[in-house]
Amino acid sequence: MDELVYQRKQQESAEEYESRCRRCGACCGAYDGDPCINLEKAADNRYFCKVYNTRLGLQKTISGKSFTCVLIRENLKISPLSFSCCPYNVS
Numbered sequence: 001m002d003e004l005v006y007q008r009k010q011q012e013s014a015e016e017y018e019s020r021c022r023r024c025g026a027c028c029g030a031y032d033g034d035p036c037i038n039l040e041k042a043a044d045n046r047y048f049c050k051v052y053n054t055r056l057g058l059q060k061t062i063s064g065k066s067f068t069c070v071l072i073r074e075n076l077k078i079s080p081l082s083f084s085c086c087p088y089n090v091s
Helices: 003-018 072-078
Strands: 039-041 047-049 057-060 066-069
Touching (some): 003 072
Antiparallel strands (some): 039 047, 057 066
16 A cells, blocks of 8 residues: 555544544543643533644643643553543443
8 A cells, every 4th residue: 555545544544533522521531530731611511622733742630640641542542431421432
């Protein structure tokens, strides 16, 4: 497969995967008592990241704990989400 075609396919796959998000906030700590400082709740009760386009990398929680924000795919490799509201729920 041509490298450009491969890269385009990878990008499409990543976008499709990310599009499953219902913006429940579970992966950003909305339900664990110490969410990311960039997590905001909208009027429609869905969550959003104030710095979504630059979120990857070192971030902080409300209590000041540091963590590394990663793509949801990477997060799920480490710790599957168990929230029923999340479409990535594997339990």
